[in-house]
Amino acid sequence: MGTPEENIRSFKFERVLNQDTGRKTLNLLGTIDGQYAIITAEKTAFSATSPATLVSPDQGLTALNLLQKNDIYHWFMGTIAQSAADNAAVKVNMIYPCTDVHIKKYSAQQLHMVVETPEIYDKYVLKYIKQKTEGGRLNWVYNILSHKEESEKIIFEDEDPKMGFILLPDLKWDLVTMTTLYLSVIVHRTDIRSIRDFTPAHIPFLNGLRTKVLNAVSEKYSLSRDFLKIYVHYQPSYYHFHIHVVHISHDMGASASVGKAILLDEVIQVLEVMKIAQSASGKELGYKDLDMTYTLGEEHDLWKKVFGPLSSGAEPTI
């Protein structure tokens, strides 16, 4: 086993796992000394500290090729000054040796739009959710809620067991850059697994949560309340009710896209309409009665066990 530099230089390329031409990233699988390794590369962002030097031939554009010109519009391709020490062109991560779990994690997944009807939810998805919540799988959440773990991260807490919540930064936030602010709100009550459990009876809880979260975050960070975007995920990554609070200017990609994210305000509006329907008809209504349309990757258990089989006419194996 050599130094990390020697190891990366002896990387034998096998295949591209994933590529994002928008964000300029590349994930490669290969081997080093016969063991699997993953190399992920990402072009760096432009330096914000010296934008004035962008056009200079020594510090910015070291070479420049005119591609095309049309009236006032000009297109060039160019090279830019770089240095691995203080002006890198690329960030490179190496995972070596890596496992199948790493390979799966860094691979592109084929996505599918699925429609989860109330029948599919009832018959299959509920069973999946039960598997995901039993056997201590949510202990890490309860550890946060009881201050056993991560208590130093808590930004704000409302201790009320029914209406309260804990507010803490998401791992993806650097805690500094306001325009990439990303916080999680984990509620104290343990009876809501996902928005499928919501009925009109939860409107006061959600309205209260909305107000308290907006107040706490805007006060803590001196941010105007209308800079904050609040949404939930369906399917969520874990089945204890939580919401996402992000800065409105932060491009969250798939995490904030329709087919994955739903505005908290929209959830409340849908429940308000259900309330009218319920009080007029006398019949109980809730999110469990809706068709939910969302995006699923082929590696997700719900695709493998439920929607994949259903799409080929087979019986789910859950």
Next chain:
Amino acid sequence: MGTPEENIRSFKFERVLNQDTGRKTLNLLGTIDGQYAIITAEKTAFSATSPATLVSPDQGLTALNLLQKNDIYHWFMGTIAQSAADNAAVKVNMIYPCTDVHIKKYSAQQLHMVVETPEIYDKYVLKYIKQKTEGGRLNWVYNILSHKEESEKIIFEDEDPKMGFILLPDLKWDLVTMTTLYLSVIVHRTDIRSIRDFTPAHIPFLNGLRTKVLNAVSEKYSLSRDFLKIYVHYQPSYYHFHIHVVHISHDMGASASVGKAILLDEVIQVLEVMKIAQSASGKELGYKDLDMTYTLGEEHDLWKKVFGPLSSGAEPTI
């Protein structure tokens, strides 16, 4: 006035208009020969044709600095081989001379989350929509629908004046790359300005549209129907009902994010709940009765004329 290369080299930097650290772009305002010019730069994506050479010291990583190491995880910063002619590091556009309209277009806009109540819609937004639909402002849409313009672009048409639509590629699609497929559906009927006009009576229209669009697109491009994501915008960019059809793997950024996009399936579900409420209570219900929460840039007329004034306690000027 020199050559384009001479012009860009004599660019005098004034200020950063916008920066996207996720997509690695930078927009600068400055002057050339005393006239305003905009330079936009974007780092290039990794070449997909030669991923195997990424780690080589001459073709890929020309220099490499280990930043950190933790067990199997290693982080490096590096420099990469580049050539303005055939392996550029950066694409640069120059607009020179440019106008105020260009400057506004390439500038970052402060965004706000706004809640458009039924009262605000009724009192102010409807007036704005009327301004945007009168005086021939939608003639370009009617030209498409009557085959006067862009008829060569039509991919599919259902000519029924009530239930029909025209399907054509969005300008942002290259017409080739399937994973970035982006199509627009413009309906023939002219009585729907936005989703605010929808009531439960429109459910059959929307269900029919959904089925016909999914069939037409999946057949035309031999794509599985569950690779297609269908959504609408509120506020839309023009007030004649249209929907967006994109490939599920395409990262659409803000265009597909909550606070701007709403899944067509979600619209249908909300109308279904309204239908139950309506038939039980006898009271008419529609999207005009909901609070709509969405993102508005400060350059949008609705911010300048309605929500900006309202947020500072002033009367809208619309």
